[in-house]
Amino acid sequence: MFMWGFAYWGSNPLPYKALSAAPSDEAAGRAIREHFPASGTYILPSPLNTDQAAMTKLHESGPVAILHLTARDGAPVMDPIMMAKGFVQYLVMGAILIAILGAFGGPSFGSRLKLGLAIGVAAAVMVDVGDMVWWRTAVGWKLWQLAYTVSGTLVGSAVAAAFTGQAKAVARATAA
16 A cells, blocks of 8 residues: 555656645745644634634635645655654554455455455545535545545555455365
């Protein structure tokens, strides 16, 4: 899954065509530094605003935005710590897929792969479609993320389905 992620996001320019760009990255960066004091997630207008009438007016007049400020003071482009965390994330995901496919996936590679695909589709609908519906995330960008969620889960499921098949074969052979 890690290698698939590298190929999908690192070698594929198509998802990035769905993004919008500010007229000036430098001016946008200065405005962010001026108005957002720390890394974090900000929603505009803020739901923390206790004046409901003011919040409603701001929401209706716009802009409405979610800003994920991930590195207020900058970060390496290919951050090795982020890569290590991503590798661990995929190891955990692989272990979860192995556990689910091994317990519920059926006797054949195909039955286990179909279950893995169903897991990926369910995750994509819950998270990626949910972001489009509830958080108004741009459809083009989220569709690329949805495609990655499903395809990445399918890649991981293919490996997990093969691994669990071999484990089941060994268990049957030792039981006989």
